[in-house]
Amino acid sequence: MKHLLSMEELDKDEIISILHEANRFSLGETWEPKDRKFVSNLFFEPSTRTKCSFEMAERKLGLDVIPFEASASSILKGETLYDTIKTLESIGVDAVVIRHDQDHFYEELVGKIDIPVLNGGDGCGQHPTQSLLDLLTIQQEFGTFHGLKVAIAGDILHSRVARSNALVLKKLGAEVVFSGPTEWFDQEYLNSGKVCSMDEAVESCDVLMLLRIQHERHGATSHLSPNEYHQQYGLTLQRERRMKKNSIIMHPAPVNRGVEIDSDLVECGRSRIFKQMKNGVFVRMAVLKRALETN
Numbered sequence: 001m002k003h004l005l006s007m008e009e010l011d012k013d014e015i016i017s018i019l020h021e022a023n024r025f026s027l028g029e030t031w032e033p034k035d036r037k038f039v040s041n042l043f044f045e046p047s048t049r050t051k052c053s054f055e056m057a058e059r060k061l062g063l064d065v066i067p068f069e070a071s072a073s074s075i076l077k078g079e080t081l082y083d084t085i086k087t088l089e090s091i092g093v094d095a096v097v098i099r100h101d102q103d104h105f106y107e108e109l110v111g112k113i114d115i116p117v118l119n120g121g122d123g124c125g126q127h128p129t130q131s132l133l134d135l136l137t138i139q140q141e142f143g144t145f146h147g148l149k150v151a152i153a154g155d156i157l158h159s160r161v162a163r164s165n166a167l168v169l170k171k172l173g174a175e176v177v178f179s180g181p182t183e184w185f186d187q188e189y190l191n192s193g194k195v196c197s198m199d200e201a202v203e204s205c206d207v208l209m210l211l212r213i214q215h216e217r218h219g220a221t222s223h224l225s226p227n228e229y230h231q232q233y234g235l236t237l238q239r240e241r242r243m244k245k246n247s248i249i250m251h252p253a254p255v256n257r258g259v260e261i262d263s264d265l266v267e268c269g270r271s272r273i274f275k276q277m278k279n280g281v282f283v284r285m286a287v288l289k290r291a292l293e294t295n
Ligand code: CP
Pocket: 046, 047, 048, 049, 050, 051, 121, 130, 252, 253, 254
């Protein structure tokens, strides 16, 4: 069963293989399953990129998409996630994409259902397809991960993107450093990389990976105004001018313009933010193919 639940379950060869497949899709190659296949996208948290690009990927692969709206489903009558997925499996759905606010939501499903689950983001846990599309974007830019310095900056504690990317980038040979408010770090990150100021990060990195401030997960812990955050930890116009010649800017989006990044830099020459979104379709085609052809 080829679930995709976290980046930790993928070894280096599997990651390279998914990226290779995604790159082929980016060059116009196609694939269709031998038999008709049905998929459903279950999003229990808001999403624009992940939901729409999974749907785009599914349609490009000729899959039948069974609509599911959490707000109009029997979840509202108290049905569990397990019973919901078991229902979809029973009626003939071949794979599900799930985004959920609960970390590790998939633990109640694995081993008990017979269709692949693709994690579209679990709480503060993991976002494996975002990580893969980030890797594809870096690989297309530099051709390798070895020797690259990647700075992950911002709301690290609440970010499933940081969690997914930090370990895998190190596994692939990149150096990872972290920057941002120290109250948004946890020991796991402090152990797995180096911490530096935003000024040091922007001047030394090849890839600046900015993170969205996850206001919805903060409660009352945000203490800086948007402008204070921008000046202390954001990518200002002045900081961008000090970046290395061929370095790139990434952000998983949605972007808080003027906070994590100056609005004028979102589409600047070194920004790959919309390239990341484009690559999201190809990566999702690759993981859907991997899930369905081996199921
Ligand atoms: N990057 C990302 O996951 O965006 P969405 O929340 O819009 O899917």
